[in-house]
Amino acid sequence: MPEAKIAPSILAGDFANLEAECKRMMKCGSDWLHIDIMDGHFVPNLTIGAPVVTCIRGKLPKGESFFDCHMMVSDPERWVDDFAKAGGDLYCFHYEATTEHEALIDKIHAAGMRAGCAIKPKTPAAVVFDLVPKLDMVLVMTVEPGFGGQKFMKDCMPKVEELRSKFPDLDIEVDGGLSMDTIDIAADAGANVIVAGTGVFKAKDPKEAIAALRAAVNKRQLK
Numbered sequence: 709m710p711e712a713k714i715a716p717s718i719l720a721g722d723f724a725n726l727e728a729e730c731k732r733m734m735k736c737g738s739d740w741l742h743i744d745i746m747d748g749h750f751v752p753n754l755t756i757g758a759p760v761v762t763c764i765r766g767k768l769p770k771g772e773s774f775f776d777c778h779m780m781v782s783d784p785e786r787w788v789d790d791f792a793k794a795g796g797d798l799y800c801f802h803y804e805a806t807t808e809h810e811a812l813i814d815k816i817h818a819a820g821m822r823a824g825c826a827i828k829p830k831t832p833a834a835v836v837f838d839l840v841p842k843l844d845m846v847l848v849m850t851v852e853p854g855f856g857g858q859k860f861m862k863d864c865m866p867k868v869e870e871l872r873s874k875f876p877d878l879d880i881e882v883d884g885g886l887s888m889d890t891i892d893i894a895a896d897a898g899a900n901v902i903v904a905g906t907g908v909f910k911a912k913d914p915k916e917a918i919a920a921l922r923a924a925v926n927k928r929q930l931k
């Protein structure tokens with residue numbers, strides 16, 4: 709299993725102080741910053757677009773911080789070049805949002821980003837099997853996408869187990885409701901990239917929370 713990566717979701721941070729919030733998470737030991745892009749169409753919520761990511765990137769140089777862009781958008785092809793220019797490192801589109809998966813992955817790679825594919829709770833893991841050789845990451849959603857602060861859906865874990873047993877070296881991300889109460893279940897299933905919004909930003913000590921999430925994933929790797 710690849711190494712643990714902890715990716716705080718800045719959706720749970722203070723949007724009026726994004727620079728400070730991102731830097732705070734980096735100081736607290738985060739590996740990646742998870743940036744939730746919602747278009748009010750693919751999901752019933754609106755967040756930010758490439759102009760805001762460009763501004764954050766201006767404050768956090770490329771190479772020093774990794775932007776994991778979770779694209780909850782219809783027509784994901786449309787934003788690839790904008791997010792590459794904005795400084796995105798990984799462009800994770802939703803399987804459900806397109807029919808041209810391979811072409812989209814090629815486009816993301818041609819733009820210089822890693823390519824991820826996310827599946828919603830009701831989408832079976834098998835849809836991505838043939839895409840995995842081209843993908844850098846699969847994201848198994850553990851809530852219905854659209855909002856932070858929802859309850860972790862344990863019934864998505866068989867999909868993580870299925871993916872991990874078929875693809876031992878794949879980065880498998882889980883997103884939604886991850887905290888110290890749920891991390892062991894996700895880590896045992898085989899997830900190694902952990903998104904946590906509420907679980908980190910609202911923790912008494914975010915640094916401790918990030919370290920504890922990482923320790924839980926690493927403990928599973930030793931089993």
Ligand SMILES: O=C(CO)[C@@H](O)[C@H](O)COP(=O)(O)O
Binds near residue numbers: 720905
């Ligand atoms: O993509 C999403 C929600 O759609 C997530 O990234 C959430 O923002 C994670 O927040 P918590 O569930 O950890 O509070």
Ligand SMILES: [Fe+2]
Binds near residue numbers: 742743744883
């Ligand atoms: Fe997300």
